[in-house]
Amino acid sequence: MRSDNDTNLDYIFYEFRIQRSVTIMDVSTNRCSCYRWITVTLLISLAMVLSVNASCRGLGKCCPGRDGSCKSPSISKPCYCDEFCTKSGDCCRDYDYFCRKQDCVMTYWSHWGECNGYCGRGRQSRKREVHIPAARGGEPCGKVKQTRGCYDEGPHCRRKEIASILPTYYKSYRHKPNIYSDEVKKERESYCIKYHLTYVSQFCSRDTPWFVMKAGDEICVECEDLAMDRQGRCQGSFPQTSDTWVGIATKNCFGMWRPEGKIIRGCQCGNNHGYDFLFV
Incomplete structure (x- = not known):
């Protein structure tokens, strides 16, 4: 027979074995749970990697029309990078940025x-x-x-009118008789204005008699009845202000002049080439 002390010792050893077994089982259970958690984490990470790669950028191309092979693999379901995906609703998330045409x-x-x-x-x-x-x-x-x-008609332009002039030898063409009309018209009195040329363009040197004109010369310009408006003045005939003139029947001859400051009534300019002109 086992003494009471032996019985107590046996009981103590028995309890120790039971607690050790329970501890081992708990450790095993925790270890299994840990492995399971690691596996789930790896699967989630893999899914995230695959979902990142499921893009048109990851596929590396975009396709016209409908193309079943133009798809990017995914762990859930594939997405597409063809033009038809805009209708079927299965485009990859970066389709608009990576594939859609961008007009300027x-x-x-x-x-x-x-x-x-x-x-x-x-x-x-x-x-x-x-x-x-x-x-x-x-x-x-x-x-x-x-x-x-x-x-240009800005405020720096003193006048909107630009004088158009012709050499006086064209006067004979103005006064040809009208054989188709017997009407006698009373002409208004002519007047002249003398100007000092302040600028003559280089284009004037190409034609006669304009090539004679030089800056600093004095010229006479006559305003005849045929060139007068209803108020009795010719276009651009300002006796007080410097202005611009343009030559007629020439190629781009123009310049600027400064008037002497008065109108000479009942005047007719002569026929000196390059010095006597008519307002048009």
């Missing part, structure tokens, strides 16, 4: 700039900028600059 977007035109002519014909331009450049075969950008003709 430009800013509005600016206002027209100042005319570069001085009290006459010139050019003016306006500009715009590229806001979003064309991409992936989109509509290309248009012009960024436009130019058009203009006529």
